[in-house]
Amino acid sequence: MNGFERRKQKKTEQIFAAACSLLQKYGYSKVSVNEIAAAAHVSPATVFNYFGTKEQMFAEMLEDWMDKQLAKYEEILESSLAYPEKLKAVMLAEAGQLKFLLEDLRDVQHLLGNRSEEKLRQFFMKLIAKGRTEGYIPMEFADELVQRYLNMYLREFRQGVDPSQAEPMLRLFFYGLSNT
Amino acid sequence: MNGFERRKQKKTEQIFAAACSLLQKYGYSKVSVNEIAAAAHVSPATVFNYFGTKEQMFAEMLEDWMDKQLAKYEEILESSLAYPEKLKAVMLAEAGQLKFLLEDLRDVQHLLGNRSEEKLRQFFMKLIAKGRTEGYIPMEFADELVQRYLNMYLREFRQGVDPSQAEPMLRLFFYGLSNT
Amino acid sequence: MNGFERRKQKKTEQIFAAACSLLQKYGYSKVSVNEIAAAAHVSPATVFNYFGTKEQMFAEMLEDWMDKQLAKYEEILESSLAYPEKLKAVMLAEAGQLKFLLEDLRDVQHLLGNRSEEKLRQFFMKLIAKGRTEGYIPMEFADELVQRYLNMYLREFRQGVDPSQAEPMLRLFFYGLSNT
Amino acid sequence: MNGFERRKQKKTEQIFAAACSLLQKYGYSKVSVNEIAAAAHVSPATVFNYFGTKEQMFAEMLEDWMDKQLAKYEEILESSLAYPEKLKAVMLAEAGQLKFLLEDLRDVQHLLGNRSEEKLRQFFMKLIAKGRTEGYIPMEFADELVQRYLNMYLREFRQGVDPSQAEPMLRLFFYGLSNT
DNA sequence: GATGAATGAGAGTTCATTCAT
């Protein structure tokens, strides 16, 4: 990588960092490209030179972020933890992270794009497959259903859980409300 | 009710309907008051005469909507259904309804206001209390936890479920992922 | 005057009072007809029924006010005071009064209209004539000049003088800055 | 100064000129930023990029204008003219100039800001001090009073005097109405 | 290639005035 590319790489990271931080604070429609450019010490024009539009810029930032997140997930999946611990770890890996996946849902989910969504889906399929192999997920629940179930919990955890609530929530995950 | 009041009432409903529909389609920040006014066959100025600000207009619309929704819930709670059926009915009462409670979370939840949130919370408390009396909700789960759990499911159902998935989701609600 | 006319008269006075008070507080362009109507416990439509336009309404209000003011001036002119005392009295009669004659000058002076301005000019002519007769205003100063001079002082006094400054200002009026 | 700065400087001047001219013609609240932008051959957005708000734009324009005006005054004060001639020159330097200092008083005086007002006050103090030294302003008149007196005349001259009236007005300034 | 400046299109909001009762 030559000097030009390194510089571009660095600016891209600054832009991503600023965009990410401001997105969380104010939400997609309330952050202006000018603000992001200012926070990244870059000209607004540079943002457009790099990404074309505001939307595209956020899309790339989110894909970048999602790739990093998925790397963490994969690591957890490959670890030596027991299966329930893995699930817990995955869910807690989200906690306190990008809440905007919830907040400006329509905007942001659409931005996240098919590629990232597909990657995430594939990770889920592996996670579920492993769960079935290890006997934690009964066959009678269809993949689609379990995926939705997992997703629901992930979203809940993304909003933030205080640690004292994490444990009981996970118990509900496995055993539900009925106590018998 | 005289002519003036009837007319105003009617226009208010038109505005609420237009606002609700457009809010779902595009989200809070992407809908302009002009669009809503046009859809409601009303001048933008009228919207401001009625509600003062865009924000206030949505707040009142949401409160109105929430009151109607709560009325349905109460009716279900007072019905002769078995408890699990009641829960199911409450959840399905949301399906296909106002998705925006999720989508522009920051904006809209804030708009919903304390009054409505409190009303909803109180309904939940009654629902949970009844569940405990009838033995469906064990004492060992704190109110706070159950409320969060219910909320999580409600939110999931709000996004829409096809009926074939409703049943298994409710099974998970009571018995969790574990199948033993 | 029958009942209808009395009612109209009363409403007109309420409107004038509200308009006058709000004009002083906020200035011509920052007061809306709706505000005035509200303050006068009257419908905005009534204001337009009576006066046609906002501008016309203020014009009539100002003419009304000016007529009352001129009546006071005439009384002073006809009184038995010494001439310099009369001048002083006229000037102080303005103090603390309608400052807007200064503030939104362009708007308001234009509103005041030719009729009122002419009445005021005529009063000044009488005042000056009397001053000449009594030897206080030398012939070498043209009417036009003296009128302007008086006006300048009147405007100054309209902005408000604290009583301790009134006396020296009047001394300057007669003897100027030179002290010999 | 590079190309960017020159261009910005030029546009700023165009905006100031347009704002000044239109302010005199129509008064603060009746001039829209759009009008000013059009007259300055600039986009309305540019005005807001430069100054943030309409108010701030006028404030800066007035400060700019006042600085130039004060420079003229200082030059007169330092000149070799006799004191009365200096006073006359200062007053005539205003003639035909910014009448709005009178007209939208509330708005504009507030915009002029403390800085400019303070600069003007300081110039007045110097002018008065010089007048005392040279024996044209007797000690028995307090600074405050003289300042007000000067101000009153300045305001009068700002409204415009035809030259034939300037001389007698200045005679009144020194000797008042009394002729003895 | 990167920037600071500039902008067009549109946002929310206000208000003098008119309309329907």
Place this chain on the structure above:
DNA sequence: AATGAATGAACTCTCATTCAT
């Protein structure tokens, strides 16, 4: 005759995007 409701036109201001250097 008087009103409450309704509005069109205009306002200040924002922002994603483009232009000129």
